Amino acid sequence: MVTATSNGLKLNRFSRQSKQAGFTLLEVMIALAIFAVVSGALIRNAAQTVSQTAIAQQRTVAYWVAENQLNETRGQPRTEDSFPGLGSDRYSVTMAGQDWEVLMDVESTDNPDMRRLIVSVSPASDTDYVIVELTGFVGKY
16 A cells, blocks of 8 residues: 655555545435335326225215115105106106216015115216115115
């Protein structure tokens, strides 16, 4: 090892004369790569959360539509003539600023004085996509 003196300081050929200040280009590039990966994951997570929130809101409103239809049918006065007949009925409903298509199937049960009501709710724009299906029962009297 060769040593030299400069201004009273003893230096060898492997030591640096001044301390390094700041980051090297490689360190900055690695930090940016890590930041990019983490940012991408956070953005995907936020987008998925927004999507899931919209789906949950749509299901909630569709459930309310189905529940309202069941309760409306159950709440009607019952007489011999107003007992729901077997078959299917289709309704268009607007709730929460959205248009919905409601399909109500009325089926018989083992008890002749009871009917099974199956209410299916789908968006008016895509009636093949059933979001909610509720089943209820209504008595003759």
